[in-house]
Amino acid sequence: MAKKQSGWQADPQTISRIVSGQHDDPFSVLGLHQSGKQWFARAYIPYAETLEALTLDGKSLGSLERRDDAGFFEGEIALPSRQPILYRASNSGGGWEVVDPYTFGPVLGPMDDYYIGEGSHLRLFDKMGAHFMTFEGVEGTHFAVWAPNAQRVSVIGSFNEWDGRRHPMRRRSETGIWEIFLPYVKPGAQYKYEIIGKAGNLLPLKADPYAQQAEMRPKTASIVADPTPFDWTDQAYMEARKSRDYRREPMSVYEVHLGSWRRRPDGGFLSYDQLAEQLVPYAADMGFTHIELMPITEHPYDPSWGYQPTGLYAPTARFGDPAGFARFVNAAHNAGLGVILDWVPAHFPTDEHGLAKFDGTALYEHADPRQGYHPDWNTAIYNFGRKEVSSFLVNNALYWLEKFHLDGLRVDAVASMLYLDYSRQPGQWVPNQHGGNENIEAIAFLQRVNAETYGQHPGTFTVAEESTSWPGVTAPTYAKGLGFGFKWNMGFMNDTLRYMQRDPIHRRYHHHDLTFGLLYAFSENFTLPLSHDEVVHGKGSLLTKMAGDDWQKFANLRAYYAFMWGYPGKKLLFMGQEFGQREEWSEVGALDWWLLDAPSHEGLRRLISDLNTVYRELPALHARDCEPEGFEWIIASDQANSILAWMRKAPDASPVVVITSLTPVPREKYRLPMPAAGRWIERINTDAGWYAGSNAGNQGVITATPGNEYGYPATAEIVVPPLATLILQFEPD
Incomplete structure (x- = not known):
């Protein structure tokens, strides 16, 4: 004759759903429950043949009856008040201890629900995902994941044999978040989520959207991250x-x-x-x-x-x-x-x-x-x-x-x-x-x-x-x-690179490619990007885009870089382009650093370093990058010679003049209107021998004399090197 089932005992159908991992509300079955003043406990411990309940400090609370050979136990226990409990399990192979995760309360609270529901929670990375913590006196990891349409979500991992029946999670129905605190799960543990969809189908295992650490590909599990605060010294x-x-x-x-x-x-x-x-x-x-x-x-x-x-x-x-x-x-x-x-x-x-x-x-x-x-x-x-x-x-x-x-x-x-x-x-x-x-x-x-x-x-x-x-x-x-x-500023990049790819003999007909950008240069706060996008998918490196033979390619690129550093806007350069990487970029190997043994490549690297120094040192080149008062054309329409010149300026700073010549013809005694009479220092000459250029120039100094037929304060007669850009800094008396 079958033993009569007590009112608090789980029915066979409920037990079957628990041990098969099909129950959508495991916390309503497992863990601690009260019938009148009597506490009883239920647990699912696979492989266990006997199960004794204890307090965390080892005091026995009584033994539980095995209701299903798969490892489902329940029984009355002598518990004075709700608290996490420990199980001592055993079978013919020995014994082990398990702290019952279903005897812990939720970690997320009603305020979390409120702000999550409102969409205004700004600390979700502290709440969602996996977080190692001490909760109700026990060390372990709290897991939380959003899956509102799931029938069941389990956390599986190296700590439970990747078995989705072991740790199905608590559903917070108002937010669609599932959570569980798993005692003794420590940083370094691998885990995923096993999800049963609303149609009852088992979905592919999912990594944690909020995981703060993950396995090395091709593995795809999430990892419980070490919560130790980093010791910053910045x-x-x-x-x-x-x-x-x-x-x-x-x-x-x-x-x-x-x-x-x-x-x-x-x-x-x-x-x-x-x-x-x-x-x-x-x-x-x-x-x-x-x-x-x-x-x-x-x-x-x-x-x-x-x-x-x-x-x-x-x-x-x-x-x-x-x-x-x-x-x-x-x-x-x-x-x-x-x-x-x-x-x-x-x-x-x-x-x-x-x-x-x-x-x-x-x-x-x-x-x-x-x-x-x-x-x-x-x-x-x-x-x-x-x-x-x-x-x-x-x-x-x-x-x-x-x-x-x-x-x-x-x-x-x-x-x-x-x-x-x-x-x-x-x-x-x-x-x-x-x-x-x-x-x-x-x-x-x-x-x-x-x-x-x-x-x-x-x-x-x-x-x-x-x-x-x-x-x-x-x-x-x-x-x-x-x-x-x-x-x-993608327009700047497209226009100017298209220009630099043209043979210099044709550039006079495309002068607008260099000047058009100033019509909108201050409509936004721009960054000028020579990014990875320009050196992949068959586009070649920046060096190989330049027109001419090898010497001219380097001269063009040096002139172009200084043109860009003198142009209004912040600067961005993709790695390898600072020394003239010849091959198109590929993620499969390192940059060709050996190229720096060649003077032309090392010269290009030196130029970028010097351009960055000048750009940082001279407020006229950066302090009004995004505002029109920081820029003024000096020469914008010398298409015949493919020459441009402009002034950069900023409050309480010496002005800077940039002149760029984009044909391979040196210009002697080129008359350049200047914003001030006096001594101008040649801070950058991209044709300098230091950069592997031909070393044409003005011996480092230009003197501007008062007066100009176009109404400028002063005039200078300068040597404009071939395929080069000069950056001139005014030196007040």
Whole structure:
């Protein structure tokens, strides 16, 4: 005769759902429960044959009955009040102890629910993902993940044999977040989420969207990160940057792909620490103000260069652990260098362990492929109008700025976010509520990111890679702008590189390619980018783009660099172009550093170093980079000689004159109107022998005499070297 079941005991169907991993509310079954004044406990401990309950200090509370051979136990216990309990399990092979995770309360609280529900939570990186902590007197890791349409979510990992039946999570129905605290799970543990979709189907295992550390590819598990606070020594740098107005500061950015800047002798990647020892002093010695990192957020595919990330909160394991990345940034700051992260909030790859169809539905992306699929990159587009998605990305921006002291974020592919019809044909996109092609939700998201960035972290900045004429990219959000600090000037790059590729004999007919940019140069706060995009996909290196024979290619490139450093706007140069990399860039190997043994390549490197020095030293070249009063044409229409000249100026600073000649013909006694009579120092002559030029010039000094037939204050007769740019600094009496 079957034993009569007590009222508090679980029914066979409930037990079956627990042991098969099908129950959608495990906390309602497992853990501690009360029937009147009597406490009883239920546990699922696979392999256990007997189970004794104890307090955490070892006091026995009674034994539990095994109700199912798979390891389901329950029984009355002598517990005075709710508290975490310990189980001593045993079988024929021995015994072991388990602290029951289902006897702990929730870690997230009602205020978290409120701010998450409102979409205004700005500390999600402290709440979501995996966090090692002491909770209710026990060390362990708290896991939290958003999967509102899942029937069941379990955390699986190296601590539970990757068994989804062991640790199904608590669902917080108001927010769609699942959470659980797992005792004794320590930093370094690998884990993923096992999710049953709303149709009852088991989904591909998912990495944690908020994971702060991940396994090295091709492995894809998330890792519980070490929470030990990093010991920063950059306090003086961080304090000083708060008061900076970067529009009026020198900003010369060295864009770097960490995996191919330099390699170890065996061909392997340098670590974050080795990069701190080698890259940081190199960039500082070259006079750059910032290092911009192509995406180092975790990504599975090296040829994506990081632009298809699956772990937005995790520094890639290719170069070390998160603390190693913090040491790299700390070293940069202590060398006076800022660090900018290339950030990718526009889209994400569809790798099955990533965000795509995360809980079996289009959660992070739009369900409609006309809105949620990117045809150029075969990626998914974020649903910016969903508050949880917007919060995920906004928190990610703030996370990098706070956790790793980054100075700025360069936001990738902004144009693809702004336009609903970006790279789409008619019928392939969905108009906005007003019938237009503007992505209203993406605009609001970008405005929020920028407002929060500048509000939460004074002294940081954002840069938009925006390739169209969208108005107000760098206008403040309160003026209905997007709120970026700077915008890449793609027009400058396209026009001037097209000009430099022409044979000098034809350049007189394309003079406008060099002058047109000044019509809009102050409509935004611009960065002039000679980025990685210009030296890949068959485009060749900057050196090979230049017209002429090898000598002329170097002369053209030197003249072009000095033209750019003298032109209004912040500067950005991709690695290797500072010494004339000949081969097109590839991520599979290091730059050709051996080229520096050749005088022409070493001369080019010296020029970039000197240009950075002059740019930093002379306020006229940087203090009004973004304002029209800092620029004045002197010669804009000498098409016949392909010569241009202009003045750069700033309050309380000596003026600077830049003259560039882009034909291989030297000009003797060229009459140049000057803004002041007196002595002008030749700070840069790109034809100097020091740079492997022909050494034509003015012996380092030019004297301007009063008077000019065009109404200028003074005139100088100068030698204009072939294919060269001069930067002249006025020396007051």
